[in-house]
Amino acid sequence: MPSITPCLWFDNQAEEAANFYISVFGSGQILGIERYVEGSPSGMPAGSVMTVSFELGGQRFTGLNGGPMFTFSEAVSFEIPCGDQAEVDHYWSRLTEGGEEGPCGWAKDKFGLSWQVVPNRLLELMKDPDRAKAQRVTDAMMKMKKIDIAELDKAANAS
Numbered sequence: 001m002p003s004i005t006p007c008l009w010f011d012n013q014a015e016e017a018a019n020f021y022i023s024v025f026g027s028g029q030i031l032g033i034e035r036y037v038e039g040s041p042s043g044m045p046a047g048s049v050m051t052v053s054f055e056l057g058g059q060r061f062t063g064l065n066g067g068p069m070f071t072f073s074e075a076v077s078f079e080i081p082c083g084d085q086a087e088v089d090h091y092w093s094r095l096t097e098g099g100e101e102g103p104c105g106w107a108k109d110k111f112g113l114s115w116q117v118v119p120n121r122l123l124e125l126m127k128d129p130d131r132a133k134a135q136r137v138t139d140a141m142m143k144m145k146k147i148d149i150a151e152l153d154k155a156a157n158a159s
Contacts, residue, residue: 007062014063018054028056077114101145
């Protein structure tokens with residue numbers, strides 16, 4: 001089966017976004033940059049960045065500078081599984097810089113792309129066979145923006 005490469009449509013910030021994401025995740029690289037040529041039907045200036053191929057954590061992405069006619073929505077997001085609160089805090093603070101906080105661990109970055117910053121502990125607690133415990137955790141999570149693992153554990157252990 002061929003690999004799947006998400007293509008992210010930007011107005012004209014694909015290279016800036018790729019560099020930002022590489023800085024946020026601490027691993028990754030720009031794989032290539034293609035530029036618009038003179039007379040392109042897109043109307044974009046010759047020599048400006050058309051696409052940026054980049055990699056984050058082994059996943060390839062393409063950033064396309066296609067103009068302002070399409071923007072991101074919450075209909076598509078990328079989930080970031082986090083091992084501990086420090087990871088949650090890191091990704092949350094970096095991705096919301098110039099962006100916005102959403103409910104239940106959802107964040108929108110400064111380019112409008114949606115991310116779900118999800119601690120593994122949340123998923124463990126929500127799958128607990130004690131359904132009352134799982135419901136308390138879900139109820140606690142629904143009141144949060146950034147997910148707080150200590151608060152989830154507190155809800156799980158409440159009676």
